Amino acid sequence: MDPQETLPIDPEAIRGFWEFLSSEGAMLMREAMRPWTIYQIAIVVGLFLLAWTLRAALQPRYAEWLRARDNWPKWRLRIGLIVQRRMRMILFVAMIWVVYLVMKELTWNSRTVLLRVVANLSTAWLFIAFATRMIANPALGVVVRYGAWTWATLSILGWTDETQATLESLAVTIGETRLSVWLILKAIVVMAIMLALARMMTGASAASIQRNKDISPSMQVLAVKVLQVVLFGSAFFIALKSVGVDLTGLAVLSGAIGVGLGFGLQKVVSNLVSGIIILLDKSIKPGDVISLGETFGWIESLGARYVSVVTRDGKEYLIPNEDLITGQVVNWSHSNDFVRLDIYFGTSYHDDPHKVRKIAIEAAKGVERVLTFKPPVCHVVGFGDSSVDFILRFWITDPTGGLTNIRGNVYLALWDAFQENGISIPFPQREVRVLNDRPEAADKTLMAGAD
Known part of the structure; x- marks a missing residue:
């Protein structure tokens, strides 16, 4: 087998590209030694320093003017901020094109070659900088910026064909597939x-x-x-x-x-399918208030693998979609936002139960968040050992505001109403009776048993 066939790199292409760079470098060195080339370099440096000076004078005023444009949309403000950050390059590009066009009319084209190349390179860099600033990912923006700048430089200098041929020669053959550096770079771009x-x-x-x-x-x-x-x-x-x-x-x-x-990945696939089912049957949606086991909160977002549930204490639970499909879920706001709450209390047997019911209903109506067009109701549910037992039921429409706090507010309203109307809330009482046995007789009995 020919050893050359096993090499992934073509030596002739590398040698040709090196000779091309050597010839181009020699030509650039000869051009750099000419007087008009030195003059053009001096003009470029002078224009850069002038752009730096103008930027220092104009940027504060432009920044103050831009801050006053608070009614602009975000995309326009973003462009204005990019202009502020790239003001030096904008001024340099504008001035070098003016100088190049003027000198092109006053002198020979050969004496403005360097100015034309610098003008094209700076314009390409400015355009690429503006375009890549729109990329949200910073790492991707840097890669695209310098990749596009490299390709623009090669295109302006006329080195694209030689560079492409060299990158094509750097290849590896796997079976019938040939992977070259050029193909990989093109695929990435x-x-x-x-x-x-x-x-x-x-x-x-x-x-x-x-x-x-x-x-x-x-x-x-x-x-x-x-x-x-x-x-x-x-x-x-x-x-x-x-x-x-x-x-x-x-x-x-x-x-x-x-x-x-x-x-x-059966579990992962199961969660993915369960997530699609949840989205299709609309059983839960963002903003719903649900209870799953001991977890109570509202749905923050629906993910491909899990559902984010935020509780009242700020904890965020990531519940797998499969649990919501196979488990018993209480959706407090599935078909409507009405939620009924029940609280239990008891009053003394000396109090009129009819009066207690009316007082409890009126007290609940006065609590904020309790609905009045679905009025509260109060019923006697039993006669306890020390109290008459009642249940008070009322409706709310904002379970995301909490359930424990609204129950507590209704209990406080009942307490205040009962205090004003003389209704007593009993508590269990126990009587302890001591038998009238003489201690001496008990001691004699114990001693006789011991004998």
Whole structure:
């Protein structure tokens, strides 16, 4: 076997690229020694210092003007902030293009080559800086910024073909697939662009769906999640297809992986399916107040694997979707927001029960959050050992405001009303009787038994 066939790198391509860089470097050195090149470098440095000075003078005034634009939308304020941070480069690009166009009319084109190259490079950098600032992910923004800047520099200098040929020569062959550095870089760039577009489309579509009041909250969550899966999955496969990756083998591999995941991740898959069922049957939705075992709170969000439930004490429980499907869940606000609460109390047998019922109902009506169009009711439920037992039932519509506190407020209202009307709340009493036996007789009996 020829040793050259096993090498993933083409030595001839590397040698050619090195010779190209050497020739280009020699030519740049010769150009740099010419007087007009030195003059152009001096002009570039002078314009940069002038832009620095103008930025120092103009930026404070611009910042003060921008702070006064508090009625602008966020996207416009964001662009204004980017302009403030890139003011020096904006001034430099504007001035160097003016100088280049003027000198192009006054002198030969060969004496403005460096100015044209610097103007193009600075313009490309400014455009790329503005474009990548719109990327929300900082790490992705840095990668895209410097990658685009590198490619723009190679394009402006005319080195793209030689660079591409060299990157194509750096390759590894696996079976019938040939992976080169150029193919990997192109795949990364296309993937980043497609994912960024998918993210923008998902964000815009999600905002539009959430503004639609005709769609229930649970269906909004389901629609957004389906849209995310479709867009990001499409972006992934389109990016792979665009760089020439054969998706046939990937389909077979994904099928085998799916079978393995089905056996190994049964709980995860069960939670995912349960989450879809919850979204489809609308049994619970964000904002509902539920009870599951000893957990009582309102649903903060519906996830693919779990439901976030926030309790009154600020704790956030992540309940698996499967538990909500298989367990008994109390949804306090499933079909409507009306919630009935019951409290128990007792009064003395000396008090008129008819009067107690009226006083209890009026007291409950005066408590905030207790509904008056669904009036409270009070009934006698039994005759206890030391009291007549009553039940007071009332309705509320805001269980997220708490249940214990509203019960406590109704109890306080009953206490105040009973105090004003002379109604007594009894408590158990016990009588202890001491038998009249003489201690001496008891001692003699014990001694006789001992003998």
